[in-house]
Amino acid sequence: MELFYKKWSKILAIPAVLLFTMVILIPFVIGVIYSFTGWRGTYFAGGENWWQALVGFDNYVKVFKSENFTTAFLYTLKFTGIAVISVNIASLIISMMLTNISRGAGLLRAIFYMPNLLSGLALGFIWQFIFQIVYSKIFFGENGIFPIEALTNMTQSSTKAMFALVIMVTWQMAGYMMMIYVNGLNNIPKDLYEAANIDGANFFQKFKNITLPMLMPSFTVVFFLTISGCFRLLDQNIALTNGNFGTRMLALQILQTTKDTNPPNYGLAQAQAVIFFILIAAVSLVQVSMMKKKEVEA
DSSP states (O other): HHHHHHHHHHHHHHHHHHHHHHHHHHHOHHHHHHBBBBOOSBBTTTTGGGGSSSSSTHHHHHHHHHHHHHHHOOOOOHHHHHHHHHHHHHHHHHHHHHHTOOSHHHHHHHHGGGGGGGGGHHHHHHHHIIIIIIIIIIIISTSSSOOOOGSSSSTHHHHHHHHHHHHHHHHHOOOOHHHHHHHHHTTSSSHHHHHHHHOOOOHHIIIIIIIIHHHHHHHHHHHHHHHHHHHHHOOHHHHHHGGGGOOOOHHHHHHHHHHHHSSSHHHHHHHHHHHHHHHHHHHHHHHHHHHHHHHHOO
């Protein structure tokens, strides 16, 4: 059987390689080339072909001079930092609770996982209703059950909208990350906890010296998924605020660039997309490298 797989593996991989090349690799290379041109979507400014419309690094210079891009970058950075912490804490707490439940654990896992099945746009519109109606008028409004002004009009302020996005993303992603943590917790040998109980260790000592070190492989995966996912957030940003009130994130900034420029400067938008890709790749690689070292130390 092993010889069969070795003989046919390369042939069977051809469709996947061709699909990856045509759908991802070739468009990516074309996009990088177009980022150095005066591409306007349907034509090239300065010539009929891309090599006649080359503008060098002008698009990239404009990106770094753009106040909109800088604002979106900083907003995305702050949101990602808060969201990654929130998602990991919530998913870890839920997973630890579920691993200690004997009855109904499967049902609860399914319930917590369900928000991850919703599309970003649907999720955004659901939470827009919650923040505008449930939060602002029913619970926390001036005439609400618990009048708390800070929790009203969550989508109409840059700071409030950031925490609204964090709440929404945590609700969506925690269930998926929970499954990874549950798998990691189930792989921890029970003998370690039994030995710790014999030595008189309390919950926090067991969590610090056993759970955290043994969960490092899970942390690596979850941090990678949450960081990359938060940086690439688009649908939820569109549905919740559409970038209004200074809440435009990087992915939405790239999308809106063609509307902010007249005629639409697709070359400039593509330059932002290339920078966006490099940024996500760099952050993800650094994070994975650091977490891998922690795995070895643990």
